[in-house]
């Protein structure tokens with residue numbers, strides 16, 4: 001049977017594109033082989049501010065406006081809780097940093113997101129002599145729950161094949177794509193860092209930045225908010241918290257390392273006074289691009305081959321926006337935002 005679309009990859013990008021198709025009553029078949037882990041290990045945090053530099057995330061307002069209803073709809077489709085509202089505090093390392101925060105919070109684009117009230121820390125297990133600043137509009141999407149439930153949903157509709165997509169088996173014709181005994185009109189590649197194996201799009205400058213995260217048990221901490229310092233700590237369940245993340249541009253494997261664990265632990269100890277135990281440790285490769293914009297578009301020679309990638313370190317917030325852009329580009333001939341279009345590398 002012929003479907004409208006093949007999708008390769010069921011991380012945040014693949015799910016966001018499937019949702020565009022589902023809502024438009026398009027038929028599709030997904031391939032995923034668990035070769036990449038980014039969406040599975042992601043802490044799932046979203047927030048509209050880059051907390052290192054106190055600048056606005058690119059198109060934060062537009063992204064949030066799409067992301068919020070998108071996750072709500074997924075919650076009702078899958079009947080699970082995904083979007084957890086979460087208070088997010090930035091720990092100030094110095095008075096200078098406080099001042100930079102207040103200057104930033106005066107800017108019209110940041111004003112809705114940065115509180116101008118300093119919050120003094122009352123938790124004896126946290127060291128924060130220069131106080132905290134609250135970031136509004138932040139939260140956490142449980143990406144593990146999303147992916148496992150979305151897989152179950154697709155399987156129950158016979159729309160998921162747990163196979164690696166073999167690129168050499170794709171027969172391309174202007175009208176039809178043939179893959180083994182399946183046929184489709186279009187194919188969208190959403191492979192994350194797996195794009196490197198894709199002969200049609202591996203010319204794109206996807207760098208890949210490995211990230212490691214820990215889950216730590218801290219019985220004495222008892223916080224219900226996320227705290228960002230040199231690393232972030234965020235509640236998971238009961239006494240467990242996520243701690244992340246590392247950034248490594250050289251190692252492209254999904255293996256957790258002792259160096260990663262040591263780095264996260266020592267940064268955590270700079271502000272956490274309570275003893276903690278590491279209960280899990282995971283790693284994945286973020287699909288990062290040098291110019292920090294997604295890679296979205298259509299192959300220059302084959303009009304039915306498309307790519308949705310380059311979500312970087314913010315897949316939760318940006319995936320609904322990037323997927324909508326690609327869908328409208330293919331189906332409604334609407335131009336792509338030039339900042340995310342792959343023509344910036346091919347033209």
Ligand SMILES: Cc1cc2nc3c(=O)[nH]c(=O)nc-3n(C[C@H](O)[C@H](O)[C@H](O)COP(=O)(O)OP(=O)(O)OC[C@H]3O[C@@H](n4cnc5c(N)ncnc54)[C@H](O)[C@@H]3O)c2cc1C
Pocket residue numbers: 008009010011012013014031032033034035036037038039040041042043044045046163164165166190191192193194195210211212213244245246283284285286287308309310311312313314315316317
């Ligand atoms: C440690 C860490 C923490 C992070 N924290 C956050 C966070 O808090 N908030 C946030 O927004 N983002 C976070 N990110 C970034 C986020 O994970 C990514 O932006 C996002 O997951 C990328 O999604 P993707 O679908 O493009 O890629 P991936 O998640 O890598 O998914 C690609 C999928 O394609 C499949 N695939 C690849 N090749 C093939 C093939 N040939 N055949 C079949 N299937 C294939 C893979 O198995 C995989 O399922 C984090 C990333 C890491 C590593």
